[in-house]
Amino acid sequence: MAKGDVKLLGTWASPFALRVEVALKLKSVDYEYLEENLRGGKSELLLKSNPVHKKVPVLLHGDRPVCESLIIVQYIDEVWTYGPSILPSDPYDRAIARFWAAFVEDKVYPSMRAIMTASHEEARAEAVAKFKEVLVLLEDAFVKSSKGKPFFGGDEVGYVDIAFGAFAGWFKVIEKAFNVELFDEATTPNLLAWVDAFLAHPAVKDITPSTDKLLEFAKNFLLPTMKAVAPASQ
Amino acid sequence: MASIKEEEVKLIGNLPSMASRKVEIALQLKGIKYEFLEEHDLKHNKSPELLKYNPVHKKVPVLIHSGRPIAESLVILEYIDETWTQEPALLPSDPYERASARFWSKFIDDKCYPAVRKYLTLGSETEVESARAEAQEGLQFLENELKGKKYFGGETIGMVDVVAVGVAFWQQTLEEIMQMEPANSCQDFPLLCAWADELLGCSVISDNLPSKDKFSSLIQSRLQFAAAASAASK
Numbered sequence: 032m033a034k035g036d037v038k039l040l041g042t043w044a045s046p047f048a049l050r051v052e053v054a055l056k057l058k059s060v061d062y063e064y065l066e067e068n069l070r071g072g073k074s075e076l077l078l079k080s081n082p083v084h085k086k087v088p089v090l091l092h093g094d095r096p097v098c099e100s101l102i103i104v105q106y107i108d109e110v111w112t113y114g115p116s117i118l119p120s121d122p123y124d125r126a127i128a129r130f131w132a133a134f135v136e137d138k139v140y141p142s143m144r145a146i147m148t149a150s151h152e153e154a155r156a157e158a159v160a161k162f163k164e165v166l167v168l169l170e171d172a173f174v175k176s177s178k179g180k181p182f183f184g185g186d187e188v189g190y191v192d193i194a195f196g197a198f199a200g201w202f203k204v205i206e207k208a209f210n211v212e213l214f215d216e217a218t219t220p221n222l223l224a225w226v227d228a229f230l231a232h233p234a235v236k237d238i239t240p241s242t243d244k245l246l247e248f249a250k251n252f253l254l255p256t257m258k259a260v261a262p263a264s265q
Numbered sequence: 266m267a268s269i270k271e272e273e274v275k276l277i278g279n280l281p282s283m284a285s286r287k288v289e290i291a292l293q294l295k296g297i298k299y300e301f302l303e304e305h306d307l308k309h310n311k312s313p314e315l316l317k318y319n320p321v322h323k324k325v326p327v328l329i330h331s332g333r334p335i336a337e338s339l340v341i342l343e344y345i346d347e348t349w350t351q352e353p354a355l356l357p358s359d360p361y362e363r364a365s366a367r368f369w370s371k372f373i374d375d376k377c378y379p380a381v382r383k384y385l386t387l388g389s390e391t392e393v394e395s396a397r398a399e400a401q402e403g404l405q406f407l408e409n410e411l412k413g414k415k416y417f418g419g420e421t422i423g424m425v426d427v428v429a430v431g432v433a434f435w436q437q438t439l440e441e442i443m444q445m446e447p448a449n450s451c452q453d454f455p456l457l458c459a460w461a462d463e464l465l466g467c468s469v470i471s472d473n474l475p476s477k478d479k480f481s482s483l484i485q486s487r488l489q490f491a492a493a494a495s496a497a498s499k
Binding site: 103106125126129 | 343361
């Protein structure tokens with residue numbers, strides 16, 4: 032199977048599509064990005080490529096579709112075997128990486144939604160507190176798996192970095208919009224440094240949308256919530 | 266010196282847990298010797314071992330290999346396949362086929378099981394009908410995916426078959442035990458029917474599933490609970 036002809040169906044604000052882009056960039060794979068128009072209804076190509084879930088991202092490799100962002104990331108790692116390895120080589124380390132990626136999948140997006148859609152201050156504070164409990168667990172996971180290096184994957188960005196880091200732009204949006212600190216020196220000092228290290232990584236920095244652009248997008252889609260709480264800065 | 270593969274394998278599990286069953290099946294398919302540590306009371310009295318080896322989720326199953334724990338059934342299945350590489354291979358070697366197997370395993374775990382569980386435990390008529398429709402939609406996707414293969418894994422049992430074991434079991438037992446129209450009747454899903462027969466005909470599979478009596482009483486108690494809850498809320 033020729034390695035040429037790679038397309039990614041995504042939407043610019045989606046952290047799930049971002050995971051796939053980071054993986055492709057890490058491996059220096061040439062790809063064509065096809066933006067799904069959020070307001071235009073789902074494209075024929077999307078419905079045909081992902082009939083089960085009808086969601087982005089979808090990777091089209093020589094017209095064969097691969098769906099579900101973390102499954103796509105593993106596929107990319109297995110097809111393009113040159114360049115940095117996304118998953119570790121040892122089976123136990125791989126299992127740990129998969130465990131934490133599954134944990135991120137389970138906890139992070141629902142926690143963020145709860146914070147962003149909270150109807151009043153108290154509910155939001157509670158949602159933030161709950162999320163911080165999740166982050167403390169990830170802080171511990173980071174310390175164990177990074178072994179003093181900048182990423183979950185060690186010297187280089189790995190599977191958990193991609194799974195979790197794809198939300199980094201959105202963490203910044205939440206912090207700005209609601210004037211909260213999700214990461215702090217006291218409880219998550221390593222993750223505090225890691226978020227910026229991830230966003231500054233060459234495979235990430237050019238493709239992550241700006242905080243302001245994401246904030247604008249969030250305002251348009253989550254208008255009541257955003258209006259209810261005055262943001263820290265305009 | 267014994268290789269790591271030959272070192273101690275333990276499984277913390279629970280007899281009614283379908284997730285525990287899947288891991289046991291995988292270990293037995295590969296001919297791996299292990300010690301089963303049963304959790305007798307997950308609701309009120311989790312063992313110190315469980316809390317020590319799965320502090321994040323405190324759930325079964327947990328595989329312990331040479332003292333190192335792995336949690337989450339799909340993560341465990343991949344670890345087993347990568348560590349013990351003898352037949353049968355749970356995942357195929359081709360990256361696209363692997364992505365497909367991971368996709369269907371996730372789909373079954375995330376969508377099919379919850380849908381069928383909902384169908385079994387709901388009270389009102391209308392709720393049951395809509396849950397049944399949701400379950401059937403999922404099963405239709407599986408039916409289409411089988412496309413005349415003996416197993417989801419092809420000629421031999423693979424990861425998707427192991428993950429879908431509950432689907433096969435329910436399909437065969439519900440109609441008989443409950444005189445209840447199962448979510449997947451053989452008329453609607455002939456390929457799934459044939460597959461279930463094939464799968465449950467393997468002793469390594471059927472030896473690990475609860476007896477029909479045990480299963481029947483479990484379902485009965487769930488339905489009674491649901492009926493009582495429904496009556497109480499009227």
